[in-house]
Amino acid sequence: MGRKERSLLIIKPDAVKRNLVGKILAQVENAGFKILDLKMLKIKKDKAQRFYGVHNGKPFYKELVNYISSGSIIPILLEKENAISDLRELIGNTDPAKAAPDTIRRNFALSITENSVHASDSKKTFEFESKFFFNRKKQ
Numbered sequence: 492m493g494r495k496e497r498s499l500l501i502i503k504p505d506a507v508k509r510n511l512v513g514k515i516l517a518q519v520e521n522a523g524f525k526i527l528d529l530k531m532l533k534i535k536k537d538k539a540q541r542f543y544g545v546h547n548g549k550p551f552y553k554e555l556v557n558y559i560s561s562g563s564i565i566p567i568l569l570e571k572e573n574a575i576s577d578l579r580e581l582i583g584n585t586d587p588a589k590a591a592p593d594t595i596r597r598n599f600a601l602s603i604t605e606n607s608v609h610a611s612d613s614k615k616t617f618e619f620e621s622k623f624f625f626n627r628k629k630q
């Protein structure tokens with residue numbers, strides 16, 4: 492058995508609006524992830540700009556910031572062996588049209604913007620993103 496690792500999943504506004512929270516959580520739990528913490532909140536544009544700061548200047552930045560601040564989101568702290576890479580595999584390609592069968596984005600996403608979920612893509616981004624939404628350490 493390898494060491495457990497943590498990652499952060501965010502259920503995005505399009506999925507919350509379309510009542511897909513339960514289905515997405517079921518797929519995540521069925522894939523072996525343990526839910527350590529979760530909450531529902533809305534973020535204002537200035538916070539969204541900080542969250543997606545690495546994309547500042549890209550053509551899709553404004554649309555991305557508007558979209559993620561357009562409704563409720565659910566950040567979820569998850570734990571599993573190889574959580575970061577396994578969660579990226581489970582969510583699938585950023586563009587749902589290119590995502591593999593039975594990935595979350597292939598199953599549920601509408602478009603490259605309304606792509607239902609976010610997942611940390613490295614240990615470094617996980618540290619930033621988990622502090623962004625959960626400021627205490629969970630055991």
Ligand code: GDP
Pocket residue numbers: 551555584585603604605606608609610612
């Ligand atoms: P992710 O980690 O798969 O979510 O992808 P990135 O971190 O690279 O990008 C963050 C978000 O920006 C993605 O989930 C997309 O919604 C959006 N995005 C990334 N690349 C593009 C693009 O080329 N066009 C558009 N319209 N949106 C994009």
